[in-house]
Amino acid sequence: MPAIEVRRLVKHFGAVRAVDEVSFEVPEASVLGLLGPNGAGKTTVIRMLTTLLRPDSGQVRILGLDVVQQAAQVRRLIGLAGQAAAVDANLTGRENLRLMGRLGQLRRADFRARTEDLLSAFDLVDAASRPARTYSGGMRRRLDVAAALVSRPRVLFLDEPTTGLDLASRTELWALIHSLVEGGTTVVLTTQYLEEADRLADRIAIIDDGRLIANDTPAGLKAALGGTVIDLDWTVDEHATQAAELLGACLGLQARARGSTVTVTARDGSATVIAVLRRLDEHRLAPTGLRVREPSLDDAFLHLTGAGSSAAGTSAGLQVPA
């Protein structure tokens, strides 16, 4: 039995189809990375999976339990750390965690011990007796994730858990997630950092405009792009745009312009490089720079969502981290 089973999930907000026939499964003790541009429907999916939002149609089972029919039982099995650091700013770190333990229906001795363990695991011991409003953004974030872990959830939902964390805290949280998964926890995480998904996720599901457009391993996603990625630079954006059009029209290549750079994906790297340069030279569009490299998850993401072609200002096509 998979830990999470999502079948043809649909949610409308007014006339907008926010989640459109999304289906996927997550095996126990694995990590699913949920990726997508801003407003793609990631958080809506998470809210339905965590019983906070009622699906219009479709079915979600968490460890075999239906999130609508058996919502109360599902809530015993899950932990959620949302996008906002949802802790009580006027309670201390310790009080926040104990409150979660109490409301998570743990025994007193159990949640007290658990609180101390989590405080030390998240490096919050020194701040444990201070109200959370005195915490830095990163500390609040850690407290928020710790709060989701008090009741030892078997399925953990993390909505952008490392947003606003410094690199050290992020690396620590990654290690913690790894160790949770080793211990049998199933994790679903949304993230805007592709590197994070690459490092943590066993599978990556990409949502765009409410629809699931890919569900594969990170390696699979990169392999699907072809063998090689070629980046070409110009000094003027206009030349890059012209070059992309030319390469698409004449050579039938996947070429995307972003700023003054064009990215070409190709199966046969060296032959493509030669053809591309010859054609560009003929049209007096010789690039000023050229790099040949392996595809990254970034490329796969841009390729699938088409975010790069929309010429939006963000360099990665994803939202710019706050």
Next chain:
Amino acid sequence: MSVSARVRGSLTERPAAAVLFGPVRDVAAITWRNLTVLRRVPRLLIFSTVQPLVFVLLFRYVFAGVASSAIPGVPYVDFLLPGVFVQVAVFGAMNTAIGLAGDVQTGLLERFRSLPMARSAVLAGRTIADLIRNVFVLALMIGVGIAVGFRIHNGVGPFVGGLLLVLLFGFTMAWIFAVLGLVVGDPESTQAAAFPVMAPLVFASSAFVPVHTMPGWLQGFAAHQPVSVTASAVRASVLGGPTASYVWQSLAWYVGIIAVFAPLGAWRYYRSS
């Protein structure tokens, strides 16, 4: 990694008793949390105390001269204090709205909703905490009232009864304002939205001046609205005189208001969209 190893583990089984007492425990936990916040941010309590305090002093010394001519035979301070008690209950309910709106804004409410807790506990814990705060503010107002000349003429028993009615009224009003806080969802706007509701209720009433001094068109509303009947009941409990009719009218209001607003609040809180 040893710490991480301790962090993971299996789900703890719930003891059978927790299933039975769970909801009570949840309400107690949320009540405790709201009272802790009050203790930790004393200005919340100070502001809700200073305002009625200013009212007592202003009305007692500034308006007493004008108002006492309309109520022959009763010292104005004895007329005033029951009105202040009721006003404390109404303004106190605003804290319910602001507190809940804050929980909506921070996302804490969303987290509570994802927990295996009694779903009624968030609203119940909020209104009960505000009830306890009202006990504190009322006690203080009685002390201040006595210092400026307020006297109980009809024995302590009826007076305590009157105070219980005020607390019940405050609890009732809390449900109206709970709905407001949940709907508006941010503390500043909630405060702004609450005032136009509260001001006419408190001032177009018998809380501070007798209704017969108001224009005729206003008297019908002013005489029968919940603030007035509660104030009249409490006043009768202090000064003596028939209380039964006012008490029944008050209770009828409370039952009616809770019957409408508690389900509305619960629906708004449970609403999953």
